Structure formats: C-alpha cells, structure tokens
Amino acid sequence: MPAEIIAVGTEIASGAKLDTNSQWLSLRLGEVGIPVRYHTTVADDFDANVEVFRTALQRAEIVLVTGGLGPTQDDLTRQALAQALGVDLVLDDPSLHAIEEMFASRGRPMSASNRLQAMFPRGSSPLPNPVGTAPGIWCSLLRAGEAPAHLAAMPGVPSEMHRMFREQVEPRLTGHSVIRRAVVNCFGFGEAQTEELLGDLTRRGADPEVGITAHEATISLRIIAQGIRQTDCDAKIEGVRRLLAERLGDTIFGVDDEEPEHVVVRELAQRGATVGVCESATRGNLSERLMRVEGGERVLRGGLVLPADAVFSALLDGVPSPPSALNAATGSALAVQLAQAARRRFHTAYGLGVTSLGEVALGGGRTVACAWVAVADGEHTHAAEARSTGNPAIFAPRTSKIALDLLRRRLLGLRPSLDS
Amino acid sequence: MPAEIIAVGTEIASGAKLDTNSQWLSLRLGEVGIPVRYHTTVADDFDANVEVFRTALQRAEIVLVTGGLGPTQDDLTRQALAQALGVDLVLDDPSLHAIEEMFASRGRPMSASNRLQAMFPRGSSPLPNPVGTAPGIWCSLLRAGEAPAHLAAMPGVPSEMHRMFREQVEPRLTGHSVIRRAVVNCFGFGEAQTEELLGDLTRRGADPEVGITAHEATISLRIIAQGIRQTDCDAKIEGVRRLLAERLGDTIFGVDDEEPEHVVVRELAQRGATVGVCESATRGNLSERLMRVEGGERVLRGGLVLPADAVFSALLDGVPSPPSALNAATGSALAVQLAQAARRRFHTAYGLGVTSLGEVALGGGRTVACAWVAVADGEHTHAAEARSTGNPAIFAPRTSKIALDLLRRRLLGLRPSLDS
Numbered sequence: 001m002p003a004e005i006i007a008v009g010t011e012i013a014s015g016a017k018l019d020t021n022s023q024w025l026s027l028r029l030g031e032v033g034i035p036v037r038y039h040t041t042v043a044d045d046f047d048a049n050v051e052v053f054r055t056a057l058q059r060a061e062i063v064l065v066t067g068g069l070g071p072t073q074d075d076l077t078r079q080a081l082a083q084a085l086g087v088d089l090v091l092d093d094p095s096l097h098a099i100e101e102m103f104a105s106r107g108r109p110m111s112a113s114n115r116l117q118a119m120f121p122r123g124s125s126p127l128p129n130p131v132g133t134a135p136g137i138w139c140s141l142l143r144a145g146e147a148p149a150h151l152a153a154m155p156g157v158p159s160e161m162h163r164m165f166r167e168q169v170e171p172r173l174t175g176h177s178v179i180r181r182a183v184v185n186c187f188g189f190g191e192a193q194t195e196e197l198l199g200d201l202t203r204r205g206a207d208p209e210v211g212i213t214a215h216e217a218t219i220s221l222r223i224i225a226q227g228i229r230q231t232d233c234d235a236k237i238e239g240v241r242r243l244l245a246e247r248l249g250d251t252i253f254g255v256d257d258e259e260p261e262h263v264v265v266r267e268l269a270q271r272g273a274t275v276g277v278c279e280s281a282t283r284g285n286l287s288e289r290l291m292r293v294e295g296g297e298r299v300l301r302g303g304l305v306l307p308a309d310a311v312f313s314a315l316l317d318g319v320p321s322p323p324s325a326l327n328a329a330t331g332s333a334l335a336v337q338l339a340q341a342a343r344r345r346f347h348t349a350y351g352l353g354v355t356s357l358g359e360v361a362l363g364g365g366r367t368v369a370c371a372w373v374a375v376a377d378g379e380h381t382h383a384a385e386a387r388s389t390g391n392p393a394i395f396a397p398r399t400s401k402i403a404l405d406l407l408r409r410r411l412l413g414l415r416p417s418l419d420s
Numbered sequence: 421m422p423a424e425i426i427a428v429g430t431e432i433a434s435g436a437k438l439d440t441n442s443q444w445l446s447l448r449l450g451e452v453g454i455p456v457r458y459h460t461t462v463a464d465d466f467d468a469n470v471e472v473f474r475t476a477l478q479r480a481e482i483v484l485v486t487g488g489l490g491p492t493q494d495d496l497t498r499q500a501l502a503q504a505l506g507v508d509l510v511l512d513d514p515s516l517h518a519i520e521e522m523f524a525s526r527g528r529p530m531s532a533s534n535r536l537q538a539m540f541p542r543g544s545s546p547l548p549n550p551v552g553t554a555p556g557i558w559c560s561l562l563r564a565g566e567a568p569a570h571l572a573a574m575p576g577v578p579s580e581m582h583r584m585f586r587e588q589v590e591p592r593l594t595g596h597s598v599i600r601r602a603v604v605n606c607f608g609f610g611e612a613q614t615e616e617l618l619g620d621l622t623r624r625g626a627d628p629e630v631g632i633t634a635h636e637a638t639i640s641l642r643i644i645a646q647g648i649r650q651t652d653c654d655a656k657i658e659g660v661r662r663l664l665a666e667r668l669g670d671t672i673f674g675v676d677d678e679e680p681e682h683v684v685v686r687e688l689a690q691r692g693a694t695v696g697v698c699e700s701a702t703r704g705n706l707s708e709r710l711m712r713v714e715g716g717e718r719v720l721r722g723g724l725v726l727p728a729d730a731v732f733s734a735l736l737d738g739v740p741s742p743p744s745a746l747n748a749a750t751g752s753a754l755a756v757q758l759a760q761a762a763r764r765r766f767h768t769a770y771g772l773g774v775t776s777l778g779e780v781a782l783g784g785g786r787t788v789a790c791a792w793v794a795v796a797d798g799e800h801t802h803a804a805e806a807r808s809t810g811n812p813a814i815f816a817p818r819t820s821k822i823a824l825d826l827l828r829r830r831l832l833g834l835r836p837s838l839d840s
Contacts, residue, residue: 007459012443012459013446013456013457013458013459014446014447014450014455014456015442015443015444015445015446015447015448015449015450015456016447017443018438018440018443019439019443019459020438022435022461023432023435023437023438023439024435025435026433026434026435027434027435027436028435029435030434030435035434035463036433036434036435036463037433037462037463037465037468038433038460038461038462038463038468038472039427039432039433039439039459039460039461039462040458040459040460040461041442041458041459041460042457042458042459043455043456043457043458045457048457048458048479051479052458055475059468059471190528191490191491191492192491192492192531192533192534193531195492195493195533196531202492202493202494203493211430211431211494212492213431213436213437222431222436224434277725283707283708283711283712283716284704284705284707284708284711284712284723284725285704285708287703287704287707287725288703288704288705288708288725291703291704291725291727292703292816297727297728297729298727298729300725300727301727301730302724302725302726302727302730302735303704303723303724303725303726304722304723304724304725305697305704305707305708305711305720305722305723305724305725306722306723307711307716307717307718307720307721307722308717309717309718310721310722315722315765315766345735346735362524362525362527366524366525368525368526368527387526387527388526389526390522390525390526390551390552391551391552391579391580392551393551393579396712
C-alpha cells in the first residue's frame, strides 16, 4: 500500500517557498500505517502536472496532492487531474453555493474565476472546505489487475489542508494496520560502527525495522513497528529496545529529539546541582547548547568563552596560560585546569573545560588536530580527546557533546568513557 | 532546459526529516537561469530509486540528486543509478585512496562498507568530497533526438552538498548566456519594509532582477544580470548597486555571505582593536558568532555568558545584579554597565553588553518582551532595544546583530542607529 505525496506550485519548485505540507502528510500517513514511498513537487505547468498525476496513479495506491486549487490562472490541479483521469470537468451545485455563501458572508465580491473552483472531474467527490474558498477533490481510479488507486487533492494553505485531511481524508484511509515508532539516541560510536554493532537489526524489511541517522555526531535509531493492534507494536518495539540496550550499552542516552545537553540539564536539575563552563575550541557552542535548553539557565551559572591565545592567569584565578602547542599530555592537563577554574569562577558543583586546538601524533609522522575536554567536581576529574573529523561544521558540536557526555557519565555513575 | 531535483531517503519520505536540500538547490539553479520543474523524494527502496532516476533522465535535462551515498545498507544511490543507466559499478582507485586517507588522517578504522563508496557507474566521473567520506557522481546520458541529460549525485549532508555543488557541479552547468550575480546585505529594516523602499527594482522579470531573502534578520538583495558579455552584466549590476545605496543608505553593511560579525571583526583587526562580550538573553550566540569568524579569536578577547539570574557583582567588578524586572530605563542602563564591564574584564578597547529579558509597554496595557544591548569604548556608550518578534528562533541571532550593528556604526563613524 505505498503512497505518494505531490506538492503543486512553481513557488515550491523554484525554491522560493519551502514545502512543509509533504512532511506533515508523511508523518500522518505513517501514524496510520501507510508507508510513503515518493514525494513529488511539480511547477505550475499543465503538461507536467498531468504527467505527474498519471505516474502517481500508476505507482501508488494512495496519492495526496496539495496546492493548485485556487482561482488564479496558474492553479491547474483540477484541470490537470481531469485530463489525467481522461474525464471532463462538471459543475457541482452544492460547492458553487458554498463558495457564493462564503463570499457573501465576508462581504466580498466573488470573481468569475471562483466559479471554476466548483468544477470537478466527472466521477470525483468534492471535499468541502469550511475555512477557505477552495474545495478539495477525492477520486478513485480502477486499475486492471491491481488494487484501485485513491487520490485526494487538498489546498496548499497548511491550516486549510490540515483540517481537510483530519476531517475528511484520514477517515477514508483507515482500516489498515497500525504503525508505531520510537527513536533511541546514542553518542560515542560512528554511524558505520553502530550499524556493524546492530547487525541484522537494520536489515531492510525487518519487523520492527531500525533505521540509523546521524545529526552532529548524535546517532538516532528509528524503530518502526507495524501490526494489527497497538499493543503488538508496542511489544515489538520493547523487544528491539532491549536488543539495542544490549548492543549499544551506555552510549544510549535519550529518546526522540533529546541531545546530551537535555540529559545533563535534567540530571543536574534533579540534584539541585550547577555547572560552569570555560571553553575555547568550541567557541561558545558548549555554553550556548546548555543555556538554550529548557531549564538550562538555572543549572549553567556561567560560561567563559576564550580565544586560543587568551592570557588565562587573571581571568582564571591563576591557571597559567597554555603552552603555544598543546599535545596529548599538556592538553588533558589544561582541560582539567579549565574545568576546575570554571567551577571556582562560577561557584558551581561541576565544571567543564575545553582547550584550544592542539595536535596528536598518529604514527608515521602524521598528526591530527585535537582539542581536549574535561569534567571536574569536588572529588574527581576526567579528560577526553576530541579529534577533528575533517568537517569543521561538525567539530564544535561534536566536541561539546564529548564534554557533555563526560558529565552525563559522571552524573549517572557510568564508566568515564567508551574506552575505559 | 528543465531541471529535476531528487532527495533520496526514507527519513525524508516518511516525514521524519524535512528536506531543505531541494529548496537550496532550486534557488541556486534559479540564480543561473535554470528553471526547476520537479522535485522528487524517494524512500530507500531499490526499485523505486531506479524508476525515479529513469523518469528524471527522460523528462529533465539536468538532474540533481542528494542522499543515499553513505556506507550503510540503506544507501542505494550508486547501485540504483548504475541500474538506471544500464551499466555496472567499477572501482575508482583515486577515490578509494582518498577515503583511506581520510580515515587514516582521523586515526579511525575504515569499514569494508566504506569501500563501496569508491565504486562508480561505468562511464561516470567521481566528484571528490573534501569534507566527508562520500564522493559524488557526475554522469551524462545521451538521448535519441534530444539534448543529453546530465546528472549529479551529491551527499545528503548539507555542508558537504553545498560545497560540492558550488565547486564542482555549478561550473559544469554553465555555458549558457553569461550570468553574473551579486549579493548586497543590509540590517535594520524588515523584509516587507525593504521591499517597499526598493519599489519597482524587485519586479519579476526585471533585468537585472533583484530578489529579497531574509536570514535571521539579515536582509539579502540578490542581483542577477544576464547578458552576452560579462562587462554588460557587470555594468548593469553596478547601476543597481548605486540605486540600492541611495534607497537603503547605511543599513547596507556587506556583500555575499557576510554577516555583521564579519564586518566588525575586519574593522577591529584593521585598527588593531579588540572587543569583549558580556551577554545574557543571547545565550552565547554573540560570543560564538564573533569567535567563529575568520580572525575572530584575535579580536574577541573573551565572552562571558550569564544566566538571567546571575549574581553579577563578583564576576563583573562590582556591577550590581539587575533588578528582577528590567524595563526601558533600567534595561538600557544595565546594557551599558555590562558593555563597560566586558571592556574592563577582558582589557579591550570595546565592550558589548546584552541584558537578560525584560519588557516594554506598548500602550493599551500591552507589553512586548525585550532585551537591551550596548556598545562601550573609552569615550562613548550607545544602547538599543531588541524587541521580540514572536519567533524565538530568531531572537538570539537578531539581538546579537543589533549589538554588532551598534559596534559597526561606532567603528565606521555612522549615526548610532537607524532612528538617530
């Protein structure tokens, strides 16, 4: 039962406007167990519209269209749909009355072109629009030797489309299986390494299916289960969760949209504890990350962002300025001093430190750029290396997360790092 | 010369992730005069991928694909593309060496699956990826009786894709009439207000055409001129630049991708001057913004990021902690104190201060959330209000830029603000 979602409009094809309707509809179809295989965006071009509708009605059983139902010359959905179905357009009197009513109730004149909005491909059904002038269209196409295809054309205005989908389209699509999903997030392994650890769990077509995505070094595992009953789906998801926990252990830190800073802020808040930050190579990313989380301002008592060549002594209660070239030995030691200075300066229970960039030897005369991060509390300190992966856009968020993960592990009583 | 843009990935088809790559590519193609007729998103399904590539290579002359080039099992773009072209995959030794090098330089083990990333459809060309492991693919398909179709497959990671497109794909797409573009950036007016000031300059189909886009309160005016000779285009662009300068005056601060922080860092560096930051409502955004610009570490001597309820006195050499509710009078005064404290604490020529949130009365009993920003040097101080526009995602960057604009105006000897 694959579905296709079509967005009509030159403003989207040209990039002038971002299409968010297709994502919204995909999520809604997913919730009722209908997998979406294609999105298509097509410019306001009659032939291209006809071709896109024909293709969709061949390759998908459910086709949802948004846009192109307005009264202007470049709104071509109803004409193109009639052509794709090989039928003519006929006037629907109740729809015409509804449109006339809407204009009358708003005290606005109705233009002749609005009359076209009451025309429908022969054999289709109008989908009334209680909040706008453009009614939608529902039609079904019988296909030799295959299940029929169903198509709903809805307005492109999100508020009108959402209501029409919820009230009139979704009820026509139900009766299929239930789908449930869950997201588990981990930090520490790379994407390929995670896939190796998960093995057959990520096999395509598995039920539940597990997909891997990465965002700024956070790895998300998306579990999707289908079944007749919700409880069956939930049980399957629970089973996968247990397997993930076995294979990924304490690298798993959260669910849904959580990032390491959410966990750290929550765990600190629960203990009534606070943290201070002193950072260089992350350029403020670590402080900003903690400060913008809900509740972050209550636990992060201050962040000090320093350039690589800062003169530390006066700012940091006597921490000597770092040697000009940091290496594995001096880097870790400095990160610990910065974490301790952050604690002192902001009078907090925990301190996080991030040094400026240095480098470590890889053997064979090669080196890699590296910063060092550390966590300190009244009793312990732990430091870790954050090596450059070559992508500068990822370096700051990834290094910040390595520091946050040290603190998460300290708060939860886990081993300090993956390697220990 | 219609183009089609294809986004590959179940995470997009299912709605789990919003596709922004297709919009970005549409805008870039529009700038070089190539109209985009279709966007297609396809799930990670081999047969569906093959079909989508075949269809696109029939109906479009330029096909841009993002995603599906990674090393995991659900990355199918290279295999599906080979199938659609009717050829096999062959190993490209330089690409394999580049991938091996990248892993070696990061000191990380390379999985067997990464080797697949060095395989290419026979007859295609690799597009090297200087910032990630996945090289892209460029291929052309001869079509009987029609112009050949060209296809570029690029990584789905936006930063990698942007660079690959700019450096390797865009140059291959030119060869049409000469197109020259220029971007002029301004700060201070809203998007609608800018459009009013520009009047007929933004009319569609004008030559040169001027498009307005807004990104975190920076307004960019994109000038596109077409012509037979480059010198004609350049002359047209120069004419528009002069008109923009007349109508937008000193709100114009830069060109291309410049943001206010680029100008501030450059102007400070030219004077051998430095700046310190003390910020609250911007949550580290102001420090991060200055620190991550090329050369920023040499002029920003330190940033202090404080929560709304910080106890200022000890941290800021005696600045009293703010009253619990800031208003127009106390807000401006505090911003000035913070800017002065930043100067003292970091021993800099200039200081920037951003308060926590307060509110100002609008009349009729209504209020709006507001932060105050200020710049200080040894002689002068200037403060400004940064009102919430209702969009929390814009508040921190916009407020940071209001502060940076105060400093830019001070450095360049301009009036302190638009209103003065």
